[in-house]
Amino acid sequence: xxxxxxxxxxxxxxxxxxxxxxxxxxxxxxxxxxxxxxxxxxxxxxxxxxxxxxxxxxxxxxxxxxxxxxxxxxxxxxxxxxxxxxxxxxxxxxxxxxxxxxxxxxxxxxxxxxxxxxxxxxxxxxxxxxxxxxxxxxxxxxxxxxxxxxxxxxxxxxxxxxxxxxxxxxxxxxxxxxxxxxxxxxxxxxxxxxxxxxxxxxxxxxxxxxxxxxxxxxxxxxxxxxxxxxxxxxxxxxxxxxxxxxxxxxxxxxxxxxxxxxxxxxxxxxxxxxxxxxxxxxxxxxxxxxxxxxxxxxxxxxxxxxxxxxxxxxxxxxxxxxxxxxxxxxxxxxxxxxxxxxxxxxxxxxxxxxxxxxxxxxxxxxxxxxxxxxxxxxxxxxxxxxxxxxxxxxxxxxxxxxxxxxxxxxxxxxxxxxxxxxxxxxxxxxxxxxxxxxxxxxxxxxxxxxxxxxxxxxxxxxxxxxxxxxxxxxxxxxxxxxxxxxxxxxxxxxxxxxxxxxxxxxxxxxxxxxxxxxxxxxxxxxxxxxxxxxxxxxxxxxxxxxxxxxxxxxxxxxxxxxxxxxxxxxxxxxxxxxxxxxxxxxxxxxxxxxxxxxxxxxxxxxxxxxxxxxxxxxxxxxxxxxxxxxxxxxxxxxxxxxxxxxxxxxxxxxxxxxxxxxxxxxxxxxxxxxxxxxxxxxxxxxxxxxxxxxxxxxxxxxxxxxxxxxxxxxxxxxxxxxxxxxxxxxxxxxxxxxx
DNA sequence: AGACAAGGTATTTTT
DNA sequence: TACCTTGTCT
Numbered sequence: 181x182x183x184x185x186x187x188x189x190x191x192x193x194x195x196x197x198x199x200x201x202x203x204x205x206x207x208x209x210x211x212x213x214x215x216x217x218x219x220x221x222x223x224x225x226x227x228x229x230x231x232x233x234x235x236x237x238x239x240x241x242x243x244x245x246x247x248x249x250x251x252x253x254x255x256x257x258x259x260x261x262x263x264x265x266x267x268x269x270x271x272x273x274x275x276x277x278x279x280x281x282x283x284x285x286x287x288x289x290x291x292x293x294x295x296x297x298x299x300x301x302x303x304x305x306x307x308x309x310x311x312x313x314x315x316x317x318x319x320x321x322x323x324x325x326x327x328x329x330x331x332x333x334x335x336x337x338x339x340x341x342x343x344x345x346x347x348x349x350x351x352x353x354x355x356x357x358x359x360x361x362x363x364x365x366x367x368x369x370x371x372x373x374x375x376x377x378x379x380x381x382x383x384x385x386x387x388x389x390x391x392x393x394x395x396x397x398x399x400x401x402x403x404x405x406x407x408x409x410x411x412x413x414x415x416x417x418x419x420x421x422x423x424x425x426x427x428x429x430x431x432x433x434x435x436x437x438x439x440x441x442x443x444x445x446x447x448x449x450x451x452x453x454x455x456x457x458x459x460x461x462x463x464x465x466x467x468x469x470x471x472x473x474x475x476x477x478x479x480x481x482x483x484x485x486x487x488x489x490x491x492x493x494x495x496x497x498x499x500x501x502x503x504x505x506x507x508x509x510x511x512x513x514x515x516x517x518x519x520x521x522x523x524x525x526x527x528x529x530x531x532x533x534x535x536x537x538x539x540x541x542x543x544x545x546x547x548x549x550x551x552x553x554x555x556x557x558x559x560x561x562x563x564x565x566x567x568x569x570x571x572x573x574x575x576x577x578x579x580x581x582x583x584x585x586x587x588x589x590x591x592x593x594x595x596x597x598x599x600x601x602x603x604x605x606x607x608x609x610x611x612x613x614x615x616x617x618x619x620x621x622x623x624x625x626x627x628x629x630x631x632x633x634x635x636x637x638x639x640x641x642x643x644x645x646x647x648x649x650x651x652x653x654x655x656x657x658x659x660x661x662x663x664x665x666x667x668x669x670x671x672x673x674x675x676x677x678x679x680x681x682x683x684x685x686x687x688x689x690x691x692x693x694x695x696x697x698x699x700x701x702x703x704x705x706x707x708x709x710x711x712x713x714x715x716x717x718x719x720x721x722x723x724x725x726x727x728x729x730x731x732x733x734x735x736x737x738x739x740x741x742x743x744x745x746x747x748x749x750x751x752x753x754x755x756x757x758x759x760x761x762x763x764x765x766x767x768x769x770x771x772x773x774x775x776x777x778x779x780x781x782x783x784x785x786x787x788x789x790x791x792x793x794x795x796x797x798x799x800x801x802x803x804x805x806x807x808x809x810x811x812x813x814x815x816x817x818x819x820x821x822x823x824x825x826x827x828x829x830x831x832x833x834x835x836x837x838x839x840x841x842x843x844x845x846x847x848x849x850x851x852x853x854x855x856x857x858x859x860x861x862x863x864x865x866x867x868x869x870x871x872x873x874x875x876x877x878x879x880x881x882x883x884x885x886x887x888x889x890x891x892x893x894x895x896x897x898x899x900x901x902x903x904x905x906x907x908x909x910x911x912x913x914x915x916x917x918x919x
Numbered sequence: 920a921g922a923c924a925a926g927g928t929a930t931t932t933t934t
Numbered sequence: 935t936a937c938c939t940t941g942t943c944t
Contacts, residue, residue: 240934268934293933368934435932536931558933599920716934736932758931776932799929800935 187211187218194423194456195219198227198395201416201450202423203443207487208472208782209463209742212425216397217250219423220262223395224255231261235393237412238266239400241717243740247399263393267408269716271371274378274389276712281382282374287708289365289576289583290715294564296320296367298585303355314348322349323356327369328405328437330376333357363616364582372407379414390418400740401426401446405437413449422450428483429476432736432776434768461487461782463742465494468788471814472781478813479771496820498789499811505750505796509542512747512791513550516730519745520552525787527553531731531743533780535756539749540732547730557733563714567669567684568691572714574663575656577618578647579707584610584617591621594667596640602633618644656710657695664688735780746784748777751792752805777810790814867897868918875899875916882919 184192191211194204195218206212216236223229236251238244248264255262263270272290279286291299300316303309326336333354340346360366366374379386396416398404401424404412416422424446431440439445447453461469469489476482502508512532519525532543537559547554562568570593573586592598609627610620624630624637643666651659664670670688673681698713699705731743750756757773764770781788792807869875873885883901897916900906 266934371934432932436934538930561933595921597920601920734932756931760931772932797935 184218184222187215188460190456190458190460191215191218194458195222197423197454197456198223199421201420201446201453203446203453203455204423204425204458205443205455205483205485206425206427206458207461207485208427208430208779209461210458210487211460211462212399212458213247213250213740215458216399216423216425217247217254219397220251220259221254224258224262229395231255231258233392233394234261234397235263235270235395235415236265236397237270237399238264239403240740241266241269243399244269246740266716267404267411268368268371271375271411272712272716274375275366275371278378278382278385279374281385282378284361284366284374285364285580285582287364287580289363289580289586289711290371291360291365291367291585292564292715294569295365295585298589299359299363300352300356303352303359307351307355309348309352314345319349319352319356323353324369325437326353327373328407330373330407330410332373363584364580365585369407372411376407376411376414379411386414387418389415394419395421396423398422398424400430402428402431402440402443403433403438404442405439406442407437409439409442409445420450429479429485429775430739430779432739432772432779434772457485459485459487461489461491463785464489464782465491465786467494467497467818468781468784471497471788471818472778474815474818475774475781475810475813476778479774481768481771495787497814497818498787499814499819499821500789500791501807501821502791502793503795505539505542505793508749508791508793509546512543512749512789513546513552515747515789516552516745517550525745526728527730528728529744530747531733531738531741531745531783532747532749533733533735533738533783534749535735535758535776537734539755543732543749547732553727553729555729555731557731558737562687562690563717565684565687567673567687571660571663571669571688571691572711574647574667575660575707576711577644578651578659579711582616582618587618587621591640594669594672597636598633598640602630602637605629605633606637651707655699656705656707657692657699659707660692660695735776738783739779742783742785744785745787746780746789748780748788748790749792750796751777751790751808751811752796753808754803754805755796756808757810774810869916874919876919885916 184195187195191214194202194215198219204212204215206215220234220236223234224231236247238247244264244266251262251264252259265273275284275288276286279288297316297320300320301311304311304314304316304319326332331339333350336346336353337350340350360370379389393415396412398412403426412422412424426443428440428443431438434440447455464472466489469487469491473487500508500511502511516525516527516530519530520527534540534543540556540559544554544556563572570590573589576583576586577590588603591603605627606620606624607617609623610617613620615623620627621637622641624634624641627634630637647659647663647666650662654662670685673685695710698710702709754762756777757770761769761773790811792805792811794804796803796805867888869885871885871888874882875885876882883899885897886900886906887898889898898906899916
């Protein structure tokens with residue numbers, strides 16, 4: 181039995197409002213997941229709604245898992261009837277049943293980003309498109325955008341007119357879609373698009389699901405795109421019991437087609453919608469909340485909200501500017517260790533957040549050296565690793581040989597001496613006869629042009645056929661073991677003996693245990709079932725709650741989580757906000773970065789540390805970055821800069837020169853921190869060189885000054901170096917000497 | 920056909 | 935810096 185008294189007024193109102201459309205505007209940390217779970221409990225316990233009739237949609241598997249757990253906890257018996265699912269897995273479930281209505285096999289495969297890229301490369305070759313001019317990525321992005329808006333190739337064609345590039349995209353789109361269908365495959369976007377298509381073309385199917393899902397809830401509504409919005413509104417059209425929860429300030433997936441307008445559209449599409457705002461924050465201290473509000477208030481296009489809390493004011497926010505990114509990592513590592521030793525925080529209370537995945541490496545290194553356990557979330561997807569994909573493609577091939585991509589991936593793994601030339605011949609044969617690649621392989625003996633290569637292909641086909649017959653009486657993990665044994669995959673890695681090879685073997689072991697777990701936890705385990713589950717999983721969701729480790733992740737993956745002690749790192753103009761968003765024509769790109777910053781700040785419960793570095797290695801080059809504008813947007817009274825130099829692992833190599841630009845900047849930083857005007861490296865009164873002069877740079881050598889811009893805080897000097905070409909740099913940092 | 924070297928290019932963010 | 939593509943040599 182759940183206790184509704186523990187909810188505040190607004191929350192309770194939201195829980196009790198079960199009939200008709202409801203828009204819940206829930207600020208960060210306002211307990212929205214609690215509301216959703218209590219709402220589900222209320223529907224079942226008080227309204228006697230059959231759990232079977234309830235659908236809760238979240239965005240990530242992580243969120244779905246968490247919600248599932250909490251629903252189970254609060255509802256107890258009978259809760260497993262409730263569908264708690266991501267958009268994508270919900271669609272897969274529906275399509276597995278009805279995809280045949282759209283001309284697909286119900287055993288279709290799902291293509292991930294890598295598969296899409298491979299496919300696109302193929303198509304560009306087929307259509308004789310020069311990928312130097314038109315990048316595969318560009319086509320994929322364009323197609324994905326169209327799908328987000330529910331426009332198929334036919335609909336897109338009407339928009340082409342005379343535009344040459346659009347014409348090309350359209351041709352590629354058509355071919356891409358046709359190939360997917362031929363391969364009996366769908367990409368991630370298709371899962372949504374095809375489900376909508378299914379509902380639009382098959383009223384009986386639609387009605388079935390409308391009747392089934394009489395109560396629908398959508399979490400993270402601000403991240404839905406048009407297609408997802410359409411999907412939900414069609415489903416809810418009959419009973420109109422749709423509850424969406426979102427926060428426009430936390431919309432951070434515009435780049436993926438998320439449409440903030442959906443929040444506004446909701447009130448348009450459902451005119452009778454009730455709107456409830458949740459504004460009390462239960463997560464963070466007053467200081468952290470004030471900082472977050474300070475930053476987000478700089479966004480223009482937002483709904484005004486007043487997030488408040490009854491929590492104590494808490495500690496000030498630490499802001500730390502380091503000289504280099506290495507020092508930044510040292511600082512964070514040392515700080516974590518210090519607080520752990522003091523007993524203030526456990527490792528698992530700490531999270532290090534950053535803008536891009538590439539930034540994780542430094543922290544990993546330092547944590548490793550300091551012997552602090554950590555866990556990296558995201559990054560290279562477990563299932564995207566080469567060794568895992570190889571083996572999965574074997575399983576896929578055994579399961580459904582219509583997936584050409586999988587077959588082609590493994591045909592030469594291990595090396596079977598089948599080269600590109602032979603593959604092309606098989607491919608042609610397959611296209612001519614309109615059969616799958618694998619079927620063409622089976623027919624190899626009849627492909628005259630192949631010649632001797634036939635002898636190499638035939639054993640492969642026999643091998644796969646053998647596996648197929650095994651699949652009937654082997655369990656999935658036995659089948660995989662058989663593949664590993666027969667291909668000598670692991671043996672080959674063992675022979676290699678490198679650390680990397682060992683790590684790969686460990687990953688393979690991990691895969692085997694995952695399969696075993698799957699088989700133990702599923703009623704009717706099957707090869708297809710396992711592959712399906714795997715296709716939609718982003719990263720290993722081993723949330724070993726008991727193990728105690730620091731968490732490293734991007735700001736994006738941090739959404740929806742909370743940590744007592746958060747480190748927000750790399751707050752530099754050019755890193756966060758990223759270079760691209762600063763230079764974008766669309767000012768909303770910067771606003772999205774700011775929302776991302778807001779998300780980051782509001783992850784913190786008790787302590788927040790913000791760090792940045794003056795000097796950072798990016799793509800192997802040292803770059804100089806000014807402090808992020810987001811730091812300046814935090815009211816100064818909330819901030820402490822931490823005067824004490826934290827001891828780092830390596831002793832300083834040399835006494836810093838007090839007159840160096842760094843020391844000057846440091847002085848400026850410490851004395852009058854957070855007056856925006858003081859956030860500057862000390863600008864030289866004048867430069868001893870001008871445009872046209874020859875200057876020498878410590879690393880780049882000699883070059884000619886092309887331009888000097890007085891940027892207010894420093895001179896931005898453009899120099900054309902003889903060896904490395906044109907570089908822009910700040911005078912105070914670059915230490916240019918006239919020659 | 921496969922191994923290896925050289926050169927070019929890329930960085931947001933994720934289901 | 936690190937990966938991936940391309941070209942060359944065996």
